[in-house]
Amino acid sequence: MIELPPLHSAPNQAELLVTHEAIHPFVHRTPVLTNRSIDQLAGARLYFKCENFQRIGAFKMRGGASAALRFSPRERERGLATHSSGNHAQAVAKAAQILGVPAYIVMPHDAPRVKVAAVEGYGAHITYCNNTPRERQAALEEVIAERGAAFIHPYDDYGVIAGQATAALELIEDTEAVLDYIVAPVGGGGLLAGTALSARYFSVQAEVIGAEPEAVDDALRSLRSGRIEENETNQTVADGLRTNLGERNFPIIRDYVKDIFTVSEAEIIAAMRMIWERMKIIVEPSCAVPLAAILRHPETFQGRHVGIILTGGNVDVDRLPF
Template sequence: MEFQISLAQLREAHERIKPFIHRTPIMTSQSLNAIAGCELYFKCENLQKIGAFKARGGLNAVLSIPEEKRATGVVTHSSGNHAQAVAMAAKTCGIPAYIVMPNNASSVKKSAVAGYGAQITYTEPTQAAREAAADKIMVETGATYISPYNDYKVIEGQGTSALEFLEDQPDLEMLVIPVGGGGLLAGTALSAHYLKPEIKIFGGEPEGAMDAYYSMQKGELVPNKITNTIADGLLVSLGDKTFAIIQKLVSEILVVSDKEIADAMRLIWERMKIVVEPSGAVPFAALLKNKEKFAGKKVGIILSGGNVDVSKLPF
């Protein structure tokens, strides 16, 4: 199978961003193993810079822009974690960042983006409004657009989390990954494909934004028409670049309700004593709902982020 991203490119991305990221820890919990009926390994990207894996893709994309093009800055649209990633990467490179955010983004994510010195434009919380605002800024400033997920440099960066995971825990038999735009799932699937092709990859997705599930069923992109879920990092639809990889390498998309997400999130908080946002709890929720698929296996889960507004916890 031929893909646009090679193992060499994934390794180059890792070298490129390594000075600016944490090699996040892998944590385990005997009590969660007992509840789940399998051996769980959690890759804690909630402890990454900016509190989410998206630091990886944002940095790789910005650092890959040629020096002569960087000066005009970068523009993106995001509900939060990718916005922070691009803002942090731009600050690292000393260039302007123009970030389009939906006006209903969580306050913790809004203030974090502002804290990196980015110029924020707020829009209605629709994909069309976000994209239109980003296009306008690009025309006015000459800034380089960085897609939140549908960009090979972003996918490469996100795939570095699984590179580390499989280097540190090579005996994993399955991986469960959250899916929104698909950057993390696609990048993870590629890293696993190259390093351990027999590993099974599952995506976890909220019922309120289940375009990946329908797209896999139909064999073509089926975008979300409306979204309604507490997993605010997973509201966007798959892109053509991410879907092409996911369709070939991912075994199944497992769908969960908001209640199942909140219950899984609470378990992680209570048993592991770490902060994880709803989107980050989706894979664990998917595993708990489908225990028979994972019984007795060594299962890796990427806890994708920990940027949660603690005044609005769902439990």
């Protein structure tokens, strides 16, 4: 197993390559799929990086493994801790299971049951709290004080960013065509920041565009204002994109992301249904936001080669939005 050094700034090209090698035992190299009928509707050639087939069902496994490997064995032996309503919780729990150490996860009472069940299945200890940033943080601090566990932030962590960057790195390597754009959803910004770094270091010409729901458009407003903006609500079907940008993520996004497109709730649901019906794969609502953005902006993507990160497939099939 490769131990990784802590990162104190945005990862460079060499650090991304070492991260990719180190997390290999923890992750799958997920496929890149295409679909002719969706290409025709979009007027572009689309390449879907299917992180819904990743271990724990989401790209978050990459960042969780990368961050966990940056603690020393002595730091890890008392466990790994985080707060998350879903996919990051599963990633930390699974990384801890692989490393043979405890996991302590703070989750809100209203977290999706399918994700709670998965965290439990990986043997993690769950502490429940009300779904507010303040109460999540308070519960986490109590757990860390009691257990002495090492904290892995869901997105505002250079180690997490380095891990998430490996999805786009593989997309670039595994796509025969030279990509003109890579589109990734943005919530806290770990994936989008990592995608931007991989495009900068490993792509010939790809520009990166973020996609987010109109209801939680803090990333777009932050890009325009030059400072981190916050959302007044978290009410969107794309539950993985409800968080505000992290302080480490924003400068990377500001410097290397070309633009951020927003989409309506109806467009998200329609794009999600399109992927289910035409590609015959399960994706969660957050995954569909990039496709919705591409369909909404044909003037940008017409005739282009476009990579899309499909972020995960952990969806409660008893509560589909369509």
